[in-house]
Amino acid sequence: MNKVVQKETRAAGTMPRHLLLLSKSQEVTDVSRRLAAYGWHCLTAASGHEAILKLSGQQLGVAVAMLCPRADTLSSDIALIQSHFPHLLWIALTDGKLDKACQWLLSARFIDYHHSPLDWDSVNKALGHADGMAKLLPVKTAGVKITDILGTHPCIIRLKQDIQKLASTDETVLLSGETGTGKGLCAKWLHRMSARADGPFIALNCGALPNGLIQSTLFGHEKGAFTGADRQYQGHIEQAKDGVLFLDEIADLPLELQVNLLHFLDDRQITRIGGKSPLKINCRIIFATHQNLEKAVDDGTFREDLYHRINVLRLHVPSLREYCTEVRLMAEAFLAQLSPPNRSLSFSDSAIATMRHYDWPGNVRELQNRIRRAVIMAETSLITPDDLGLSVAIHAKHRDLVSQRDELDVEAVLKAISDHKHNMSAAARALNISRSTLYRLLKKEPG
Template identity: 45%
Template sequence: MNKFQHKVDIIYRDILILDLTSERICCGEELKQFHWRCFHANTLSAAIKSLQKYNFHVAIALISATQLQRVLHTINALNEAQDNLIWVAISVDSTLDNDQLASCLPRYFTDYHHLPIDWEHFNQTLGHAYGMARLKQQSPPPVNHLHHENPLLGNSGLINTLRSNIAKVAKVDEAVLISGETGTGKGLCAHLIHSQSKRSNGPFITINCGALPASLIHSELFGHEKGAFTGADKQYIGHIERANNGTLFLDEIGDLSLESQVNLLQFLEEHIIERLGGSKTITINCRIIFASHINLETAIEEGRFREDLYYRINILHLHAPSLRDHKADITLLAKEYLHQYSPTHQPYALIPQAMAAMLEYEWPGNVRELKNRIHRAIIMAESENLSETDLGIKVPKYPSDGSDIVNLAQHRVEIDTELLLDAIKRNDHNISAAARELKISRTTFYRLIKKCKIKL
């Protein structure tokens, strides 16, 4: 080394590779050139030991159709061991193109790649995931400023009625069906029912029926014994059994397959389960709360939902209203989320034009969309005074003379198009990440793209 040369210390970023397949894909040497240091784990215990020893922000999972269920169970366990770990998948076979199997991937992974791997492209994916994970870890957790016993925000008549009805149904121990569009707070309603009930000291277990394919949902609900199927290397306790003496929240019940609906109906009648591959019955004492964003009566007419199950679960019915139906609460909601997400040393505020745009906007994503738009605006805005541009809100303008009739269907398409394009742009055209941000499946995202005639 001469006097004009300087030694440069290369900083490597640690990454966990979960490999439960038999492929043994070698990522270490390929990723080393991009300054990644790989740590392989082929068991849950080995992965947990690595998490305890190293500071991982990103993890890779090798997935295949035969081992998918085992991999997802392992990832669930690892996510409980470490928060803010972002997962990227490598599919080692082509059978994951099956819609049912692929539909659960956005729930676990920010992106996934097929063999053979384009390593430069893959490195870009990992770099983006690494940056997002660092951002999540550096951001202070939002402080909940809501009153502990009354976290359902709003003073409108609809919200006051919903709050009153929640208190009523919490006092009894019957099944509850919560209807409402995506983002209206059905999960919050379920939490409130549980917390105000006599089961409040018991577990509150949640499963999204729309996030898992039919091949996985039975095992997730009822559990399985070791050796029940290929890859079942240990006993798995299902969500129903975990909810014993507590509450089970089944979200998006309308997406449950007809076969699973039969099994669920049998449990509701007998309160007995049998793990897959098991031979003994287990008595379960839990309350079940159901939620659906689709009209179940329409689903019955279309043959997608069992009529007998509908009448069994529709004992107590609550409806979470759309935000456009209680716009009087928007100001209160906006102030609360500004308070939650603003740094303590730098409070943010909405300029009058921004608030006016929020009151005029139709909010197809409801309260969840309002919350996310404010959060993103605080992160990305150049000023502490947030504008409608910072929020990404564009309110369609129609003639004021009444000469044209507003086409509501076209209005909704325009709103969906705006949401989709904004999500695609924010995520650098990563469809999996965009779908994950909007909390919809990749399949639904592509369906909306087709509906809105968006060219990628």
């Protein structure tokens, strides 16, 4: 009896565990069979939209992505799935050939990865840990609020003050800022602190649905309006009556629907697809985008009249780099939220120092995901940079700097030296340069 059959025999009679398997590779059938031998039932999908449809109504905690050498083949799909199912814990299977984009994707989105030749026992063990943690998280986070805006940095204080001002009005608000900064959370704060707090909060990511579904999702439809419309459907605008509608990634809304949205903002009336009578809807709308809307207007992808209509009260949500002194406070709050009740975890000094020096390209969302990863990966009560997955990320950052050696500035060199406690040889190795080159760069005049 071969090893796979032994595993299948061992798994027989047990309740199957479920996971999402995202892959564009033809090897997906073999991987699904391998995981089935350990008792895993795989919901397979080749795209983000397919995954969202298959995950609807499911209660999965773990997702596996088979990454090709070029990460851009799945990066947007994973981002789309995470926008709908942020609780999923991701594990990657790779062939070991990682380009820079793939390295970033692994560090920002995944709690663990395994490269070929795959050790399926190790993969199964990692999946089991992740599945167990996923089952704990809803219990742990239920009723837990990190809704207080943490920190005393000037930009955080300014954000609190601005939210209080905007919450006292009923006007449309536009939230801008990088991906992962917490624009959705700011929208919820605006709702909870407003006179509409008792009303519904309805959120829609405008970039997460196919164009053919957005109009129906936003404005609703009548029974029989089109093939498959077997019942009346109230769109998100109608669902937000007497409450707040949060439209995220508004720059992704198709031009033809931008006209309809502009009309609603002007007269506060909608007509369902297939409907005859307009409906008066009283709701507040909060928009958000990480894109440059001014450039989108210049490029002709966003209507200028809609831009001026929504860009009245604008709130910029700062990136984590702008208040990096608050990283420890936020990290400890996330750790308290995400730690299992039977474990006492804390950050090592090196983990705190590493988090403070990291650039956080994924902002607060990345910080939360890295701590979620660390809770699973930590083997002791002290979380290390390796548990956070930051050692590899910072090393890759140093390599990127060296690939542009002519632009390498003194500040970056000093940071590498500080990271390695003034060990010049270690700093030079981290930067992938010789000691003589390191000393030369230290003598470089600032430009």
